[in-house]
Amino acid sequence: MPQKLVIIGAGMAPGRLLDHLIAADPQAYDVTLFNAEKRGTYNRLMLSPVLSGEKTYADIVTHDDAWYVKHGVTCRFEERVLSIDPMAKMVVGEKGSVAYDKLVIATGSTPFMIPIPGHDLPGVIAYRDLEDTEAMIALGRKPDARAVVIGGGVLGLEAAAGMAARGVNVTVVHNAGHIMNRQLDAPAGGLLRADLEARGIQVLCNAASTQIVAGIDGRVRALQLADGTELACDLLVMAVGIKPNVSVAKDAGLEVNKGVVVDDRMQTSNPNIFSLGECVEHKDALFGLVAPLYDQAEVLAKTLLGQSAQFVPKELTTKLKVTGCDLFSAGDFEDGDDRESIVFHDKIRRVYKRLVIKKNKLIGAVLYGETADGVWFYNHITAGTNVASLRDQLIFGPAFDADHTQLPQSAITSDIARAASIPMIQESLQ
Numbered sequence: 001m002p003q004k005l006v007i008i009g010a011g012m013a014p015g016r017l018l019d020h021l022i023a024a025d026p027q028a029y030d031v032t033l034f035n036a037e038k039r040g041t042y043n044r045l046m047l048s049p050v051l052s053g054e055k056t057y058a059d060i061v062t063h064d065d066a067w068y069v070k071h072g073v074t075c076r077f078e079e080r081v082l083s084i085d086p087m088a089k090m091v092v093g094e095k096g097s098v099a100y101d102k103l104v105i106a107t108g109s110t111p112f113m114i115p116i117p118g119h120d121l122p123g124v125i126a127y128r129d130l131e132d133t134e135a136m137i138a139l140g141r142k143p144d145a146r147a148v149v150i151g152g153g154v155l156g157l158e159a160a161a162g163m164a165a166r167g168v169n170v171t172v173v174h175n176a177g178h179i180m181n182r183q184l185d186a187p188a189g190g191l192l193r194a195d196l197e198a199r200g201i202q203v204l205c206n207a208a209s210t211q212i213v214a215g216i217d218g219r220v221r222a223l224q225l226a227d228g229t230e231l232a233c234d235l236l237v238m239a240v241g242i243k244p245n246v247s248v249a250k251d252a253g254l255e256v257n258k259g260v261v262v263d264d265r266m267q268t269s270n271p272n273i274f275s276l277g278e279c280v281e282h283k284d285a286l287f288g289l290v291a292p293l294y295d296q297a298e299v300l301a302k303t304l305l306g307q308s309a310q311f312v313p314k315e316l317t318t319k320l321k322v323t324g325c326d327l328f329s330a331g332d333f334e335d336g337d338d339r340e341s342i343v344f345h346d347k348i349r350r351v352y353k354r355l356v357i358k359k360n361k362l363i364g365a366v367l368y369g370e371t372a373d374g375v376w377f378y379n380h381i382t383a384g385t386n387v388a389s390l391r392d393q394l395i396f397g398p399a400f401d402a403d404h405t406q407l408p409q410s411a412i413t414s415d416i417a418r419a420a421s422i423p424m425i426q427e428s429l430q
């Protein structure tokens with residue numbers, strides 16, 4: 001008799017968990033899957049290509065109705081879980097309760113909305129799901145449409161580029177000195193800004209949003225900045241960050257800090273309740289990219305099947321999914337007395353590369369315009385390769401020394417050892 005497994009949330013993390021579980025032992029669990037969204041798992045990363053018109057929603061569905069039927073998963077979509085009773089081992093949904101033997105909380109994140117006046121007006125949205133994407137696509141059908149995006153990070157820029165591709169007049173408002181300041185240094189941020197401006201996107205840095213103003217129809221009409229500038233808009237997209245969605249776990253009395261606290265096996269403070277995805281906190285760390293969530297899914301599948309496995313977070317990389325803007329960033333690229341930079345800048349070809357080295361080890365890489373060597377640099381960062389003997393040619397990457405004849409053996413070995421992790425990373429960056 002299979003045990004009853006209830007999963008709250010049908011995002012990408014539990015989607016991958018189900019793939020692993022069903023591949024390993026399709027009979028192990030009788031699964032019930034709740035999702036507040038009215039659909040099952042789709043590739044959320046690919047909402048940006050849907051927005052820009054390069055893909056359709058149908059292209060990015062990973063688990064369709066037929067998949068759930070085939071694998072006997074009971075779907076309770078468009079139904080929010082209201083509470084968990086850990087003593088009775090029951091989950092209470094909007095349409096009724098269900099008992100569990102094992103429970104997985106995968107409630108993901110909610111977008112953070114800056115609480116300035118007007119943040120709750122109609123026409124002010126986040127960028128998180130298909131509905132947000134459809135609202136931006138619909139704007140593109142309106143003549144002379146204008147949008148403001150607050151937040152010049154990855155999501156904000158993907159939203160801006162997608163709307164611009166649909167003919168919307170877009171302004172990005174960013175509070176730091178350059179866009180994508182968490183992933184890029186100032187020169188790379190400047191090159192990206194110029195490429196976006198060439199597409200007609202206006203970028204305002206060091207800009208503080210103070211108020212969102214309504215029109216006579218009660219919808220958003222404009223954003224006001226601290227310097228008095230008023231930016232007229234028909235839609236305002238806030239893309240300023242996410243916070244783990246922990247309310248159900250917290251109300252159930254589980255240990256919660258910023259996220260739902262889990263151990264290396266993805267178990268919460270209750271032995272029958274597990275968690276994974278953006279809602280978790282593991283060793284004080286939160287997660288906002290899909291690669292570690294897929295690792296968590298693999299570990300949790302093994303845990304649920306009684307096998308031993310341990311989640312070990314890896315170094316992450318960043319890529320922007322805006323066609324034509326090629327950038328790559330990994331590791332730590334802050335300036336400091338204990339580190340040095342090797343910089344290559346070809347202004348004509350608009351190629352910029354900066355490698356940061358500390359104690360003969362590569363600790364960070366920022367690439368703009370030419371990113372083919374990104375994974376190779378990433379491998380050296382994560383392997384902790386001693387790059388002293390490579391210094392002269394390191395910035396040129398393997399393209400300069402294609403057969404790696406001048407690389408020390410340890411670097412070659414680490415490339416091979418790391419090869420298994422590369423497809424996962426590339427997948428997360430599609």
Ligand SMILES: Cc1cc2nc3c(=O)[nH]c(=O)nc-3n(C[C@H](O)[C@H](O)[C@H](O)COP(=O)(O)OP(=O)(O)OC[C@H]3O[C@@H](n4cnc5c(N)ncnc54)[C@H](O)[C@@H]3O)c2cc1C
Nearest residue numbers: 009011012013035036037044080081107108277278289290
């Ligand atoms: C536009 C966009 C682009 C992105 N691009 C990248 C990228 O290029 N690379 C990358 O690595 N990451 C990217 N990300 C982040 C990545 O998509 C997320 O890390 C990942 O999807 C999170 O998966 P998850 O399963 O933890 O949570 P989510 O995908 O947030 O899923 C959680 C689900 O749980 C449901 N839920 C919440 N509470 C309840 C409840 N009480 N009852 C029932 N259901 C509930 C929600 O409705 C939601 O469907 C992007 C995200 C967005 C929005």
